[in-house]
Amino acid sequence: MKMMFRFAGSLLLTSSLIFTGCTSSVKLSGEQLVSQALEAGKKEVSYYAEGVTVSYENGKETERYILKEWSDAETKKKREEVIKGNERAVSVSDGKLITVWDEHNRQAFKMDVGDGMRPMTQREQLKNMLEHLNKSYRIESMGDEKVGEHQTVHIKAVSKKKDALLKQMELWIDQSTWMVIKSKVDSGAVKSTFEYTKLDMSPRFTADTFQLNIPKDIPIRDINELNPTKQVSLEEAKKAVAAPFLLITDKSFSLKKTELTQLEGEMKRTEISLEYDKNGVSYVSVGLFKKPDDVKEDLGTAVSVRGKSGWYWDEIHSLTWDEDGFRYTMIPSNPDVTQEELIKIAEGMSK
Numbered sequence: 001m002k003m004m005f006r007f008a009g010s011l012l013l014t015s016s017l018i019f020t021g022c023t024s025s026v027k028l029s030g031e032q033l034v035s036q037a038l039e040a041g042k043k044e045v046s047y048y049a050e051g052v053t054v055s056y057e058n059g060k061e062t063e064r065y066i067l068k069e070w071s072d073a074e075t076k077k078k079r080e081e082v083i084k085g086n087e088r089a090v091s092v093s094d095g096k097l098i099t100v101w102d103e104h105n106r107q108a109f110k111m112d113v114g115d116g117m118r119p120m121t122q123r124e125q126l127k128n129m130l131e132h133l134n135k136s137y138r139i140e141s142m143g144d145e146k147v148g149e150h151q152t153v154h155i156k157a158v159s160k161k162k163d164a165l166l167k168q169m170e171l172w173i174d175q176s177t178w179m180v181i182k183s184k185v186d187s188g189a190v191k192s193t194f195e196y197t198k199l200d201m202s203p204r205f206t207a208d209t210f211q212l213n214i215p216k217d218i219p220i221r222d223i224n225e226l227n228p229t230k231q232v233s234l235e236e237a238k239k240a241v242a243a244p245f246l247l248i249t250d251k252s253f254s255l256k257k258t259e260l261t262q263l264e265g266e267m268k269r270t271e272i273s274l275e276y277d278k279n280g281v282s283y284v285s286v287g288l289f290k291k292p293d294d295v296k297e298d299l300g301t302a303v304s305v306r307g308k309s310g311w312y313w314d315e316i317h318s319l320t321w322d323e324d325g326f327r328y329t330m331i332p333s334n335p336d337v338t339q340e341e342l343i344k345i346a347e348g349m350s351k
Contacts, residue, residue: 044073045177048203051196058189067194070209077210092210099220101212108214111223133157136164136314147195150174150181163301165313177201229261229273236260237272245272245288245326246349253278253345282333284345291327303339305346312339319346 048070055063063084070079076095081088087104093113100109133139142154152172159167165187172182182195214220237258238244247255257275274286300313300320310321319330319342330342 045071045179045201046073046203046205047071047177047179048198048200049179049196050198051194053192053194055190055192057191070203070205072205072210075210079210090212092212094210099212099214100223101214106215106218108212108218108220109223109226110220132315133169136160137169144175145172147172147174147181148197150199151176152181161301161314164315165300166315174199226264229259232258232260234258237274240270241272241288241290241326243325244351246286246323246328246351247274248276248284248286248345248348249350250345250348253283256282284330284332284337284342287329287331288326291322291325303343305343306349312342314339317342319343321346 049068051067051069053065053067054061066081066083068081068083072078078093080091082090089100089102089104091098091100093099096113098111098113100111102108137157137159139155139157142156145152145154150172152174155171155173157169166185167188168184168186170184171180173179174181177199179196179199181199183193185192232240234247234255237260240260253276255274256277257273259273259275261271261273263269263271269289269292271287271289274288275282276284276286278284300311300318303310303312303319305319305321306323308321308323310319312319317332317335317337317339319339321328328346330346332342
């Protein structure tokens, strides 16, 4: 199960960005690429694909996964297999329910996909990604390149800030199928690559393709049961972490919700989430948990917060710092809230 979730981020970034349109070898601005994505065809495509993703840290390979995908555009059904050595996790989705079978750990999970969680189309994902990157990255088309049997257009996004956490991203998009064939993500010491090694745009699916053979003695648990989140009072939150913690005390802010999450497994810990309104409008959330032992300093741009070393992650507009045994992360509801304003809010917090 850990394997499936760890890989989910790169999978969404690469394999699901399919779109139709036209291009050239001319370098395009971020605005032009976004415009092209908006004008791209909306038709979904069916396919079967196999690919490999590899992660590196300080130049050494740390993880390698094999991915297999079956996607039916007509029924919206999808099957994915993630394989690492002798471990395999399989998921199937009908657009409303996702079921995961972790064969190695003999665990099965399900997750409803409600209206509020409707998966974006490939075109929507590409548009959103380019629009987001265009704010802090230089995006351009690097021209036509051959990747295996595929003639692709190469797109690169480079951070405008030298100390950004995500420094560079590259995509190679097949010009006949307009599928992302290859990608590279550079986060400094940590890098990852993904590449399709097989792609069939005329697949044949059977009745068994989108079925899971889960043994009858294996219960299918709701994924929300793994790390249940519940709404609690402020006093209950303080009791759960056995210590007082920082709160926003500015009178223009009001605490609207306090949530407690008990994470299990590899990330076992208690997390508190505090959601604040400002003048009646949702404004910022503050998450906190006990400072981890394996402290990682590569959390974004180094900044000073409340006299402590902190980090600002420009890609998601988050401010993080450690204080009195807790790690705090502040994220605005409105992405237009600046780094300076978040630091100012943090400076005014007290127990």
